[in-house]
Amino acid sequence: MWDWNYALDILPELLRGLQMTVWVTLCAFVVALIVGLLLAFAARSRFKPLSLITKGIIEFIRNTPLLVQVFFLYYSLPLLIGVSIPAFYAGVIGLGLHYSTYLSEVYRSGIEAVPKGQWEAATALNYTKAQTWRSIILPQAVPPIIPVLGNYLIVMFKETPILCAITLVEMMMTAKNIVSQSFRAFEPYTLVGVLFLIISYIASLLVQRLEKRMNLQRGQ
């Protein structure tokens, strides 16, 4: 049933695939962090058309599957702009954009949790808008949401197997390739599952510890 020799044989290859999985996750997370913040700003804009359009985009991206969005980036966008997009970039942009809409909500909740008095104090001290954001609001809004951001990093990590649909050779694709050569599916797919479980479990423990430490620092 379970062939240890075969499992050990394919493990190094899967671990190489795992490297790509981690790399694509981190790149996409950076995209999501930046775009998410921009979306959060735009959705708060006093200029109604901008905020409405932003909210519409967020709603649309959140209500359609990542898989189809990635297909669109990989197959359709090159036809529209006349430049082919490598699978890695399509994957990073797709995953990053998709989760930027979730992170924009997280930023929003962080920003809204900053007491109104902080804005008023900044105005009373005659800060500019940019100064207020940079030195008053964001330094208070971001730390409390770091654990939530960490959880989204884990969620994104678990979404990367979808990218094998556009032939990105991450861990899932590596397993699929192994299966197509050896015709043994049990060990590769089980190993992939176990590796995902180990990493996301450890990562979630780290996030929990971070959360506890931050709560202590804030004296809760």
Next chain:
Amino acid sequence: MPNSWIDFLPTLLKGAEITVLVTIFSAILAIAAAFAAGLARLSKLWIIRTLAAVYVEVFRGTSLLVQLFWLYFALPFVGIELPKMLAAISAIGLNFGAYGSEIVRSAVLAVPKGQWEASVALNMKPWQRMFTVILPQATLRMLPPFGNQLVELIKSTSLVYFITMADLTYQAMVLRNNYIAWTTEILVLLLLMYFVIATLISVAVRLLERKLTVGRL
């Protein structure tokens, strides 16, 4: 050759039917699993709590696509061959059930302690407290997060494309293979169809929520 994007609709609608079917059945399984695991995690017996916790950790810790592949491609090697539909429903339902169990658990814990006390004072049996007092109130709290999860579930049904089930995504990709020049139209149409389905469902959940809370809170 198609004359316009309208010509793709019949094929896509056929796929949408599968998508909706998978959604409904997985959602039913997910809700059942969520209640079972969520209540099991509050059990007095440690063995039941532990089993539920293991289920939740395993299904939340590995990714849905891996679970789907494992159920459909790996299980046959130990002699269990699931039909596509069953593999899809099991993977999606159990995966979302694991996430949903947290919703159930926290909603039950969020019911004020006074409600337990009042039901004890009226001499209700433990299961009566749960089913007539606690769960009806907790369920109301579960509705908004369950609604969000349902939208996520609809989106995730697109993964059955990987095991070549003829759902919306799969039909669209077949069309695209046949009419490469229409790639953009097909994919935009596909996105729009998912958007419509997901939006309809979240509106329906919100209406249900409003109807159930009317006059009570």
Next chain:
Amino acid sequence: MNTVIIDQQEALPSRSEGEPSTKTQPIVRYKGITKSFGELQVLKGIDLEIQTGEKVAVIGPSGSGKTTMGRMLMTLEEPTEGTIEVDGELLWHMQNKEKLVRADEKHLHRMRCNVGMVFQHFNLFPHMNVLRNVAEAPRKVLGLSKEEAEERAVSMLGKVGLADKLKMYPANLSGGQKQRVAIARALVMRPKVMVFDEVTSALDPELVGEVLAVIREIAEEGEMAMLLITHEMDFAKEIADRVIFSADGRIVEQGTPEEIFDHPKSERLRSFLQRFRSGGN
């Protein structure tokens, strides 16, 4: 399993000062009850008997453990030491062969038939309308038919003056109305003893009267024993057969309302009453 073995010798009442003459069989008997929450001991040995139909008011500063006394009788709080008897039978313990062990859910369920409780914060079921709030337990717990249960509920709601609010949900009632529904909900189970746990403390002052009027009416009917944990001194004086003053986890003084309010013996009670009279409520 959580097995508590009680030294029966120790559980016997150690003193019985100031008790009224035992004309009837007591419906409730606390013997050597203590309660600790971690390090904090809130009850330090309570001995108390309540006779059938007797109205006992418990007064005392907050934190004196008087609410805990009531909650124990309703099985919401387990005593750390000591025993409670209801209608001659142990509440929190049962005989298992030779030993006294902690009561199981089945035993508690049987014993709870005798006890009812009205809470400070009402604890009405927000997802049920007024009628169902009152009719639910008679149906589910007493096993009455829907018609019987509702008939009983309607007549009880009539008694507390809410016959016209049957279809309303708790969220749409005033505090006084909520508490009257809660009283009806407890009464409809026909307990032999009822705990009223500071039932007017969460109410706006102008709504207190309507709730007290309902309790007064119930008290006058006689049959049911009452344990009234309260801050309403005038009310306690008016309806109680006996008043208990508890402080720091002990019963400091007890007697008739006249003895307690007009001729307090202990310094502790005198200063407590003093503060109440000068500061109002």
